[in-house]
Amino acid sequence: MPTDVVPFTTRNLRKGVRLGVARRKDFKPIANLSFAADGGVMLAPVGVPGARWRYGSLESDRLVERGAYAEVSARPKLHYHASGQVAATLDGVPIPRRVAAYPPLVNLSSGSPLLSIVATRPWELASAEQRKGDFSTLESQWPWAIGFSFSILDVPDFAKTRIALVGGDRGLIAGDPHRAVFDLRQFGRQAILMAYLRVVDDPNHDAQASISMAAYPAVAEGELPRRAYGLWSSTAKNPALWREVEGERLSLTDLDPALAGPVRAWEVEERLAHRAGEAS
Secondary structure, eight states: OOOEEEOOOOOOGGGOEEEEEEETTEEEEEEEEEEOTTSOEEEEEOOOTTOOEEEEEEETTSOOOGGGSEEESSOOEEEEOTTSEEEEEOTTSOOOOOEEEOOOGGGOOEEEEEEEEEEESGGGSOOBOOOTTOEEEEESSOOSEEEEEEEEEEOSOGGGSOEEOTTSSEEEETTOTTEEEEEOGGGTOSEEEEEEEEEEOOOOSOSSOEEEEEEOOOOOTTOOOSEEEEEEETTSSSOOOOOOOTTTOOOGGGGOGGGOOOOOOOOHHHHHHHSTTTTO
16 A cells, blocks of 8 residues: 655644544644653653553564563553663653663764664554644545554764655655655754655454554664564554564665655645556
8 A cells, every 4th residue: 555644744742743544634643752852752642542651672573472561551651861871751740760771862963773663553543733844644444453663873964864844843855755854954864864754454353443653773774673672552463573684674775865855745635646557
C-alpha cells in the first residue's frame, strides 16, 4: 500500500508532535513525540481501551516473562535522556523504577535505531481533530498495524542534502515518501532525528488495539539490536519491537541532493484522488 506522509507546519519541538494515521478525515493519534531542553527524546502513547501499561528491559528474541517488567494502571511515557538513561516516567506520580543505561545521545550519529513505536488495530483508538503540526500517514483503508522507527544522523551541512525543512524545525526528505525529519540544531546538535514510517496489512497481529514502544542501544551498521527497553499496553500479546531493517537505514550519502525528487504539499482530498482509485 502506498503511504503519503502529511507534511506539517512550524511548532516548537519541545511542545511535541503527534504521530498518527488518518483515513479520509478520521485521524487516530498514536503517540506524542517531544524533546527535553537538553535534547532528550520522549514518546508518550495515547490511551488504549481497557489497557494497563507494562515496561522494562527486554531481549528481542525472547518472550517476556512476568517478572521482567513492572505494570501500572497509569499511562507513562518513554524517555531516552540525553545522558543515555532510559526509563518509563510519569510526571507527578511515583511508579516502580525500571532503568536501562544506553549510550548518550551525543554518541549516536550514524542512523542506528534509537526508538520505535508500533500500534495495532489503530481504528479502535480514539479519534481527534487533526492539527497542522501532526506527523501522520494518510491511508485509503485502516492498516492492521503502523510503525514509526527513529534514528539520529549527523548532518554537517543541511544545504548539501535533500532535506526540505518545510515546517521550520521539521520537514521531509525530498523524494522519500516514508520519512520525516526533525532539526536538532535548536538543541546544539548539527543533526536530525529521522522518523521512518511503515504500514502493515498483515492481519496476524493482536486481536485488540495495542501500542508498543521501545528504545535501543547503539549497534554497528548491518546489525539489529538484541536488547531493548520497552513500554507497552497490556493488550499486546508480546511487545512489538520494530527497527529499520538492512537496506532501510539511511546514511549521509543517501541524502545527496542528486537523489531528490520534488516535494509538494498536497491537500487531503487531492492525496486521496491521487491514489489511483484506492480511496473509494
